[in-house]
Amino acid sequence: MTVIAATAIAVSVFVAFQVASELLDWELRNTAEDQLRADSHFLAMNAERAGLAQVHLPPYPGSGRLVRVILPDGSTRTPVGQPALPPVSEHAGRVAQGASADLMESKDSDEDGHRIYTLRAGDGAVQVALVADDSPINRFGLGMLLIGLFCVVGGAVVGRTVARTGLAPVDRLTAAAVRVANTQDLDADIPDEGGGEIRRLIQAINDMLAALRDSRRAQRLLAEDAAHELKTPLTSLRLNIELLVRLDRRGTLETALSAESRTRLLNDLGAQVAELSTLAAELTDLARGDVSDETTELLDLADVVVAAAAQAHSRVPNIEVALDVTSVWVSGRPAALQRAVLNLIDNAGKWSPADQPVQVRLRAEGASAVLEVDDAGPGIAAADVPRVFDRFYRADSDRASPGSGLGLSIVQRVVHAHGGRAAVARSARGGALLRVDLPTAAATARRATGEDTAAC
Known part of the structure; x- marks a missing residue:
């Protein structure tokens, strides 16, 4: 940022110098030409009164304007002690012969760089010249250079100060992140500062x-x-x-x-x-957790439920499952969903009496696929309902039975990963009713389209 600020100021000063130099040169040139015209008209008036050959030309004072009189025969007169002017140009000669009234010339090719104004006077012409003086522009350039250097240095200092002040929160943020990485202390929040x-x-x-x-x-x-x-x-x-x-x-x-x-x-x-x-x-x-190599695909949840029921029966042959399912399409991971349904059926089969089947129902309800698994067992006590999906949680009445207390926790994790929710209630048969709501494929597609539209 310091280099960018200094470079920007340097370029700005350079452009300003170029523009200002051109304007100053144009103003000085116009001023010099106006002075040449005024002096030429004064000299022409004297020459017409006294004659070109007799007009008085004061001795050259050593500096300032140069004058010359062009006689009808083409010869010239100049003041005593005056430096020599460039030869009379062809165009200036035509002015002396009456071809035109005046002429402004710039002799940039000669050593001194004269600017000469020729004005018709009587039978000849008068000329007033000035030696081009670049000293004002040079002094202006030196002043602009000093100002530019001061601005560049000042801009660099200011840019560095602003950059350090503006990036100070980033430095502190970096130090805090390095400290967290080195100490593994995740409890140290980074102070909220800056804007x-x-x-x-x-x-x-x-x-x-x-x-x-x-x-x-x-x-x-x-x-x-x-x-x-x-x-x-x-x-x-x-x-x-x-x-x-x-x-x-x-x-x-x-x-x-x-x-x-x-x-x-x-x-x-x-x-x-x-x-x-x-x-x-x-x-x-x-x-x-939610890390899985299984890809999400469009599937019929009824197929998943039927496969889970068959797997549960093969693992525990005495579990009887009564299916009442309809085709409902969802977007999800087949193996994870089958594992969740299998856990629900295993949990219900553990409590359902031998003569009472586990009832599994699947239907579409609005934009949701509703899966219900209920048993005719003793049900879940009201005090245990809030914690039934917690890891390793087992009711007092369940501690002597086989199981790890993780099955329903896995169900909840899989359901949440698919954008659904799991709940527990009392079955009409007096046992537990576990309900899972999952968004259908159409609802998932509409939600994804809405999110994409909002992002755009």
Whole structure:
């Protein structure tokens, strides 16, 4: 900015100097020519009264104007001691012969650069000349040079001062960003200062830091909750394995435990391993957040629901699912949506009595695809409804049942990522009713078109 300011001022001073020099030269030339005309008319009047050959020509004073009289025969008279003038030009000779009344000439080609005015007088002509004097322009140029240098230096100083003052918030912002990067301290907000673009930049960085703080806090909570949830199955698994190892080393495995007890113990070990595997998969899914390699595509949500119901039945054959679905097209990630629907069906199947199927309904309602999954179980207590979608949250009545408490949390994350919402209510059969609203493909397209139009 300092260089730009100095360069701009230098160019401005140069252009101003060129324009001012031309104007000054034009003014001086007009003034000199007017003086030459006035002096020539005065000399011509004297020459006509006294005659060209007798008119008095005072001795040259040493400086100033030069005069010359052109006689009818072409000869000339000049004052005593006056420097020689350039020879009479052909055009000036024609003025002396009466071809024209006057002539202004500029002898820029000679050494002194004379400006000569020729005026018809009697049978000849008179000439008054001035030696071109560039000293005023030279002095003016020197003055403009000094002023230009002063302006350039002053402009550079002012530009640097303004630049440093204007960019001081950026320097502080850079220092704060470097400090955050070095200390990893995301709690240190950058002071909101400056104005315009600088303030918006600081606010954007503070928003980014807030988002990073929330992300770090969520990761820490996830790690803490995961450690807590993993502790119980790992402890149970470790105790059962230690019991088997201890009995095997003593050689009393078959005598200490009956065949039925061993079978039950091995089944427990298998169930605990499966629970850990499920928990690890769900933790991985939650830790990834919204990051996915799966692309968004246009799909029929009814196909996703049918596929999820078939998968749930293959995993737990005793789950009976009653489907009532209609074709509703949405824009989304098929695998993520199927995982969410599968979690809803698994959750409902865990509570639904054996003789009561899980009812799954899908319909279009306005600009939304509405999915409802309900069971005939005991339902969700009013105190548990606000936290039913929280990670690892399990109601008191649910703590003894298998599960990680992550299924509904995954459902909510997938639904939110698709621009929808999930809610819980009481089913008409007395159990839990989980409802998911997703925007249809037409609604998503209209919203995207509206956002593009607003951006334009």
